[in-house]
Amino acid sequence: MEANVRTEEEFVAYIQAGGVVEASDWMPEAYRRAVIRFIEMHANSEYMGALLERDWIARAPTLERRIAITAKVQDEVGHAQHLYCVLEDLGRSRAEVLRDLSAGRARYNSFFHYPTRSWADCGIIAWLSDAASIIAQKALLKTSYGPYRRILPKICWEEAFHVVHGREIILTLMEGTQQQREMVQEALTRWWPPLLYFHGPPTPPEKDADLMRWKLKGRANEEMRQEFLGIYVPRLQKMGLTLPDPQLRFDTETQRWKYTEPDWEWVRQVGRGHGPASQEQLETRRRAMEENRWVAETLQSPPEPEVSLS
């Protein structure tokens, strides 16, 4: 960034003109806070999503599926790891972020506040939530914050690989027994509402500072949801699955998908830690932190002095 950018006005003009901000650049405090809030939510969502899937490593039906879901968990934790590092360079330490997460003070995508019940859930999560994530992350590829912008293509490539993995789980089950097909339908029925909320409540673009002022994201929530519905509703229906929303249909007049309006206040409450599985999952996170504390302490402690045995 040019050294003469020193006021918020000049800064906004710089990013409005497509300028990219680096960690070492001067930035208004409001921008720094907005970037931290945005990336922290993304990082925590990657991490909490990984914990959800981690539970299924030992229960995967075949060795190959176990390898795949283990690798997926590593991918998601790797994304979180990368994003936590970006936050460190913005002055938000990893210890603070993880402490807030454990204490239930942090926000993450409401999708990851629900429990998993069957192996079909792993297919739905990998296929559809990762597909929804890609739509959200593609809208960030031109984000004004450079270190975030450079990581996103790799995150998208990896999520695209997860989509293949998830779709394959679902296709295998759909080509299986009646009981397996029912398992998929039951999982889709449970996960459909959280998938519909995935991109968040519709916000008027002019009020969305992340979108308009700071150029952190490139598209409004409702636009992303419409794209998701446009791609996946026909695919799911073609597979013979039923979507549990009697109002869901494509309105040819408005060229928009119509759906039953979610209770957005409930969705906000879920995102703040009042979802069906929020506390259980945070407890898993706290236990993981506690059980593995010795590893972090060992790695961070100074080396032992050499002891002579003679």
Place this chain on the structure above:
Amino acid sequence: MTPAAPTAAEVWAALDGVNDPELPVISIVQLGMIRDVRVEGLRCTIVFSPTFIGCPATRLISGEIEGAVRGLGLEPEVQVSFAQPWSPGQISPKGCAALKAAHISMGREPGGAEGSPGGLEALAKARVPCPRCGSEDTELVSAFGATRCRAVRRCLPCRNLFEQLKAT
């Protein structure tokens, strides 16, 4: 007269069109994962080494190799081999350039000696240039990135975070 069967060179060229599923900027040939291609009549044997044992993309890549080879009219037999472990030294110069453009760095010069995993200490001390500014003053953040064949590093002068491909 029947048309001549495709040659091994044509198979190599076709495989150069198959990209790594998690790094779609580089082909499996440029990554150095294809070890041998033998064509005998209408049968073709392809020796393929994933970047690490337990790579979750092994079956997916094998399927794509089969598809590319069938596209030439040959019957493929993919042999997954770990006889010669993969390492970043086997990435072609063209592949290195593509990875660098995608902000992924290698710990060694392309075409160098066979790399062997040197443990955490060697990884921490490796001179890995930042793909953004070129500085070698970079620190190891984590021995593992999103996959076992990658580590995460940070450039100290420009604070860029990037991934490094490594032997496992």
